Amino acid sequence: MDWISDPVVSRGVSEQGFSLKCQGRRVPGLAWWPEEGAAPRPVVLLGHGGTLHKRSEYILSMARRFVRHKGFAAVAIDGPIHGDRSSGPEGDPESRGVSVQAWWSNESIDRMIEDWKATLDALQSSDLVGQAPVGYWGLSMGTFFGLSFVAAEPRVRAAVLGLMGAMGSTEERQVQDARRVACPTLFLQQWDDELIPRDRALKLFDALGSRDKRLHSHPGRHIEVPREETDASEEFLAAHLST
Amino acid sequence: MDWISDPVVSRGVSEQGFSLKCQGRRVPGLAWWPEEGAAPRPVVLLGHGGTLHKRSEYILSMARRFVRHKGFAAVAIDGPIHGDRSSGPEGDPESRGVSVQAWWSNESIDRMIEDWKATLDALQSSDLVGQAPVGYWGLSMGTFFGLSFVAAEPRVRAAVLGLMGAMGSTEERQVQDARRVACPTLFLQQWDDELIPRDRALKLFDALGSRDKRLHSHPGRHIEVPREETDASEEFLAAHLST
Numbered sequence: 001m002d003w004i005s006d007p008v009v010s011r012g013v014s015e016q017g018f019s020l021k022c023q024g025r026r027v028p029g030l031a032w033w034p035e036e037g038a039a040p041r042p043v044v045l046l047g048h049g050g051t052l053h054k055r056s057e058y059i060l061s062m063a064r065r066f067v068r069h070k071g072f073a074a075v076a077i078d079g080p081i082h083g084d085r086s087s088g089p090e091g092d093p094e095s096r097g098v099s100v101q102a103w104w105s106n107e108s109i110d111r112m113i114e115d116w117k118a119t120l121d122a123l124q125s126s127d128l129v130g131q132a133p134v135g136y137w138g139l140s141m142g143t144f145f146g147l148s149f150v151a152a153e154p155r156v157r158a159a160v161l162g163l164m165g166a167m168g169s170t171e172e173r174q175v176q177d178a179r180r181v182a183c184p185t186l187f188l189q190q191w192d193d194e195l196i197p198r199d200r201a202l203k204l205f206d207a208l209g210s211r212d213k214r215l216h217s218h219p220g221r222h223i224e225v226p227r228e229e230t231d232a233s234e235e236f237l238a239a240h241l242s243t
Numbered sequence: 244m245d246w247i248s249d250p251v252v253s254r255g256v257s258e259q260g261f262s263l264k265c266q267g268r269r270v271p272g273l274a275w276w277p278e279e280g281a282a283p284r285p286v287v288l289l290g291h292g293g294t295l296h297k298r299s300e301y302i303l304s305m306a307r308r309f310v311r312h313k314g315f316a317a318v319a320i321d322g323p324i325h326g327d328r329s330s331g332p333e334g335d336p337e338s339r340g341v342s343v344q345a346w347w348s349n350e351s352i353d354r355m356i357e358d359w360k361a362t363l364d365a366l367q368s369s370d371l372v373g374q375a376p377v378g379y380w381g382l383s384m385g386t387f388f389g390l391s392f393v394a395a396e397p398r399v400r401a402a403v404l405g406l407m408g409a410m411g412s413t414e415e416r417q418v419q420d421a422r423r424v425a426c427p428t429l430f431l432q433q434w435d436d437e438l439i440p441r442d443r444a445l446k447l448f449d450a451l452g453s454r455d456k457r458l459h460s461h462p463g464r465h466i467e468v469p470r471e472e473t474d475a476s477e478e479f480l481a482a483h484l485s486t
Contacts, residue, residue, distance in 0.1 A: 191449070191458075202445075205460075206434070214471070215434070215460040217448075228457070 001122035004028075009035050013067045022118035025111070028084040029077040029119060030054050032063040033128055037071060040130035042241035043123055045116060045156075046076040047138025047146040049163070050103065053083030062137060062230070070238045073129050077119055079141055080108050103141065106173050112145035113152050120155060133241040137233055139163040139188060139225070140195075147204070148173070151180040158240035160233045162188030163222060165200025166207065178207035185210045186236045188229050189217040196222065244365035247271075252278050256310045265361035268354070271327040272320040272362060273297050275306040276371055280314060283373035285484035286366055288359065288399075289319040290381025290389040292406070293346065296326030305380060305473070313481045316372050320362055322384055323351050346384065349416050355388040356395050363398060376484040380476055382406040382431060382468070383438075390447070391416070394423040401483035403476045405431030406465060408443025409450065421450035428453045429479045431472050432460040439465065 005017040012035045020027050033041070044066045048059050054076035063074035078085045080103050102108075123129040136159040138146035143164035150159045159181070166174040185208055189201045205215045218226055248260040255278045263270050276284070287309045291302050297319035306317035321328045323346050345351075366372040379402040381389035386407035393402045402424070409417040428451055432444045448458045461469055 211462065213462060215458065217458040217460075219454065219456060 001126060010064075011068070012036070013064050015063075018122075020118055020122050022115050023111070025115070027077050027115045027119060028054070029075060030063075031073060031075045031123075031128060032067050033073040034067050034071050039073075039127050040132035041071060041073050042133040042135065042243075043073040043075060043129045044135045044137055044237055044241070045120070045146075046074055047136065047142030047149075048076060048079060048082070049138075049140035049142055050079075050101075050144075051082070052141075054078045055083075062233070065230070065234050066237070069234060070242070072238075072241065073123075075119060075123060075129075077115060079103060079145060080111060104144070104168060104170065106170055109145060109148045109170065109173065109177075113149045116145075116149045117153060120153070124155075133157045133243060135159065135237040135241050136161075137237065140222070144170075144174075147181060148177040150183065150185075151177040154182075156183055158184045158237055160186045160188070160236060162186075162201075162216075163190060163193065163196060163225070164204060165196040165202075166204045167197070167200040174204060175207045178204055179209045181209050183210060184212040184236075184240055185214075186233065187213060187215050188225055188233075189215060190222055190224060191217050191219045193222045244369060253307075254311070255279070256307050258306075261365075263361055263365050265358050266354070268358070270320050270358045270362060271297070272318060273306075274316060274318045274366075274371060275310050276316040277310050277314050282316075282370050283375035284314060284316050285376040285378065285486075286316040286318060286372045287378045287380055287480055287484070288363070288389075289317055290379065290385030290392075291319060291322060291325070292381075292383035292385055293322075293344075293387075294325070295384075297321045298326075305476070308473070308477050309480070312477060313485070315481075315484065316366075318362060318366060318372075320358060322346060322388065323354060347387070347411060347413065349413055352388060352391045352413065352416065352420075356392045359388075359392045360396060363396070367398075376400045376486060378402065378480040378484050379404075380480060383465070387413075387417075390424060391420040393426065393428075394420040397425075399426055401427045401480055403429045403431070403479060405429075405444075405459075406433060406436065406439060406468070407447060408439040408445075409447040410440070410443040417447060418450045421447055422452045424452050426453060427455040427479075427483055428457075429475065430456060430458050431468055431476075432458060433465055433467060434460050434462045436465045 001020045007016040066072040066074045140163040143161040150156045187205045244263045247262045250259040309315040309317045383406040386404040393399045430448045
């Protein structure tokens with residue numbers, strides 16, 4: 001885990017960029033943590049949505065919430081073909097010039113599981129996080145990858161997922177992985193989602209193996225998740241990660 | 244509104260039985276309010292489930308929550324053919340010996356709307372509640388009647404509904420009334436509900452006319468609504484009724 005920028009502090013929140021090696025790839029990430037205090041501290045892994053990146057406004061906002069309100073750390077990495085992996089120095093060579101929709105594949109899921117596991121390994125041996133509870137928060141593409149990651153990673157103690165359905169070329173894989181998710185899960189769905197058909201989202205929620213799961217649905221389109229669920233996300237993860 | 248028992252106080256909660264006349268019927272009810280303080284105070288109307296009554300354990304528990312935690316009043320009345328309307332002195336003469344399932348009818352809905360409106364009229368002219376915000380909480384049969392009451396009663400400012408679907412002989416009426424519900428609504432659904440098919444419940448949620456509505460679904464059977472939603476109910480109604 002190489003720090004690739006100087007830490008910047010904003011209203012009590014330290015932020016720093018990093019890069020780590022995974023299977024020959026460079027994974028670009030950002031970490032946030034409280035200016036005060038010391039590890040070990042719980043960490044929330046943040047998976048951004050399609051066409052966005054690790055410092056999109058809502059990712060930054062979620063990160064700062066967990067740091068400021070709960071004293072947690074937060075970490076985001078760019079998805080494949082996104083952010084600094086699209087064109088920056090960390091760009092995947094094989095992804096240059098590839099359509100952003102090319103991430104919808106089983107192979108991309110496999111690579112993101114590896115990337116998140118490598119990130120978590122690095123965090124747990126760092127003096128930023130250490131051996132502490134881990135949560136995951138990611139919607140849309142952040143669930144496309146995150147659901148399979150959470151299924152494969154017993155260190156994740158609770159997850160907020162949603163805005164995604166079991167569909168397309170990956171439907172079978174998504175359902176299989178959903179069955180293996182065992183941690184408490186909050187699943188968000190938009191009743192009028194124009195990208196993810198309602199029945200596909202409900203199918204994915206239905207498949208989740210967690211006994212402790214809940215679905216929260218609201219009227220509105222894909223990106224119209226209300227602030228109420230930002231609050232619910234924060235309280236849900238905090239309840240499961242606070243020791 | 245005739246008080247038909249002496250008030251009893253339990254840990255700060257006053258409770259008293261009442262009876263009121265509505266269209267020639269006697270409606271038996273219970274009121275709870277804080278021992279301290281004075282009207283006007285918000286009131287939550289509590290609609291119990293089928294085969295149960297106005298003082299079933301969970302109704303009593305919800306009532307005491309609103310009184311103790313929020314300083315509200317709470318009121319429950321027996322549904323048709325239920326509680327003191329089945330066999331007691333307040334029993335509907337026409338309901339004696341009738342199966343408890345006989346409540347599933349448009350006529351029962353119409354009568355319960357009248358009963359609830361008469362109850363609310365009496366409360367608003369009493370020195371127990373007065374002119375103050377009104378909420379409704381009722382699941383299962385409490386939604387079968389309550390949804391139509393809320394649709395017909397603009398004084399209700401927010402509602403918690405659920406464990407019910409648009410189905411059977413009343414399906415069309417339920418959908419029409421749902422479209423006329425305009426207040427903020429929390430709708431609860433049990434994913435494995437053995438009494439209300441999932442698609443029937445989702446159809447009723449879908450039909451709700453409120454722009455501000457949310458669906459919370461959990462695994463489990465009809466009566467297994469988790470405590471998490473008791474908390475959510477309390478906070479949801481309190482947020483809308485506190486002035």
